[in-house]
Amino acid sequence: MTDTITPDQLGVGMRLSVHPHCDDYVAVILGALEDAQHAGAGEGLEVETDEVSTYVAARGEHPEQRLVQYAAALVAAAHRRSDGGHVVAHVLLSRGCPGEATCEPTAAQLPRATAIELPGTGIRAAAQWSLYPLLDGGPDDAHMDHIEAAIKEAQSRGTAAEPAHYATLLTGDLGDVLATAADAWARVGQEVAHVVTHLTVSVGSPSSGSHDVEG
Amino acid sequence: MTDTITPDQLGVGMRLSVHPHCDDYVAVILGALEDAQHAGAGEGLEVETDEVSTYVAARGEHPEQRLVQYAAALVAAAHRRSDGGHVVAHVLLSRGCPGEATCEPTAAQLPRATAIELPGTGIRAAAQWSLYPLLDGGPDDAHMDHIEAAIKEAQSRGTAAEPAHYATLLTGDLGDVLATAADAWARVGQEVAHVVTHLTVSVGSPSSGSHDVEG
Numbered sequence: 001m002t003d004t005i006t007p008d009q010l011g012v013g014m015r016l017s018v019h020p021h022c023d024d025y026v027a028v029i030l031g032a033l034e035d036a037q038h039a040g041a042g043e044g045l046e047v048e049t050d051e052v053s054t055y056v057a058a059r060g061e062h063p064e065q066r067l068v069q070y071a072a073a074l075v076a077a078a079h080r081r082s083d084g085g086h087v088v089a090h091v092l093l094s095r096g097c098p099g100e101a102t103c104e105p106t107a108a109q110l111p112r113a114t115a116i117e118l119p120g121t122g123i124r125a126a127a128q129w130s131l132y133p134l135l136d137g138g139p140d141d142a143h144m145d146h147i148e149a150a151i152k153e154a155q156s157r158g159t160a161a162e163p164a165h166y167a168t169l170l171t172g173d174l175g176d177v178l179a180t181a182a183d184a185w186a187r188v189g190q191e192v193a194h195v196v197t198h199l200t201v202s203v204g205s206p207s208s209g210s211h212d213v214e215g
Numbered sequence: 216m217t218d219t220i221t222p223d224q225l226g227v228g229m230r231l232s233v234h235p236h237c238d239d240y241v242a243v244i245l246g247a248l249e250d251a252q253h254a255g256a257g258e259g260l261e262v263e264t265d266e267v268s269t270y271v272a273a274r275g276e277h278p279e280q281r282l283v284q285y286a287a288a289l290v291a292a293a294h295r296r297s298d299g300g301h302v303v304a305h306v307l308l309s310r311g312c313p314g315e316a317t318c319e320p321t322a323a324q325l326p327r328a329t330a331i332e333l334p335g336t337g338i339r340a341a342a343q344w345s346l347y348p349l350l351d352g353g354p355d356d357a358h359m360d361h362i363e364a365a366i367k368e369a370q371s372r373g374t375a376a377e378p379a380h381y382a383t384l385l386t387g388d389l390g391d392v393l394a395t396a397a398d399a400w401a402r403v404g405q406e407v408a409h410v411v412t413h414l415t416v417s418v419g420s421p422s423s424g425s426h427d428v429e430g
Binding site: 013015017019020021023025050053057088090097126127128130132133134164167194196206 | 270272413
């Protein structure tokens with residue numbers, strides 16, 4: 001019998017950067033980080049901001065869900081604090097590589113992922129999303145199969161998913177968009193020991209031609 | 216004898232988004248796109264902007280060099296047009312996958328890459344950089360070996376490269392930072408048919424604690 005590795009042993013985390021397109025971006029970002037903490041979205045997470053981005057690690061139960069919940073809270077707060085202005089976030093979600101220098105493939109059984117759902121935010125988002133299963137040998141090395149299955153799943157979820165070069169366009173409520181990408185990433189992570197996904201998420205864009213779902 | 220595939224057949228391109236952190240970001244972005252065209256950086260490139268990012272494809276000679284030259288010109292122009300303000304760019308460089316639906320691994324010999332060098336911009340940049348060799352089977356499937364070799368190369372180039380979770384921090388002149396990442400990506404592309412790299416590049420950050428090299 002093969003042991004099942006825990007998510008903590010596997011290493012589940014995120015890097016994200018939030019970009020308010022306004023002169024008082026420093027106040028907006030610091031305020032949004034506070035709002036996300038006050039809303040409890042950062043509970044049990046390790047949050048560390050450096051010059052380029054914020055690193056967030058989740059330990060314990062449902063790490064994937066808690067990471068994107070935090071990302072949704074932060075982007076929604078930045079959007080509100082900039083009076084519904086244009087905010088872009090770049091999100092990197094990683095499973096299976098605790099750090100650059102210590103990534104070792106595991107032979108243990110990978111943990112199951114539970115379906116990820118986020119509450120609606122009322123904020124319309126558009127995202128370009130890429131998924132990278134980083135495989136090491138073996139007969140199942142077909143990274144495009146995993147990617148194509150993930151795109152089909154995103155389409156069936158109702159998050160509009162359109163192909164674009166190097167990415168898939170997801171549109172819908174900010175919560176749905178983030179949940180769609182994170183769910184696909186966690187699902188592939190049941191089969192592939194090291195999987196990373198990147199999202200560039202845009203809200204309040206003047207070129208979107210559409211407005212927030214509510215408010 | 217195995218045929219050598221051309222870069223055009225392979226598909227070499229980029230997605231980038233530029234985020235000026237100021238109220239007149241629309242004028243800054245449109246002006247920077249114009250500046251890059253006027254400087255000739257966009258010559259021979261296919262440039263297509265959508266709601267989330269700008270897709271750039273390079274055909275012909277030295278596609279990798281021309282793509283990052285364009286990225287450097289665009290970020291430098293946005294920085295200048297926002298009076299040396301804070302600008303973040305997200306850059307995705309891809310080799311070996313012309314589009315989401317049509318990515319087929321090739322059995323042909325991969326094209327050689329020539330060393331990438333960019334002129335100094337005088338702008339200090341910090342970037343978080345990730346490299347994804349997307350391998351399909353074969354005895355050489357060791358994605359971390361390629362990544363570790365790329366990081367060593369970056370360190371020997373003089374671009375300070377420090378490990379961080381899920382990324383490597385590159386600091387130095389904007390031109391060097393972009394050239395370091397693109398060079399590593401093109402080198403791995405000599406051995407791996409499908410390779411993608413992501414960079415979050417920050418210039419003019421108030422938290423950088425340091426200023427532009429010149430001007």
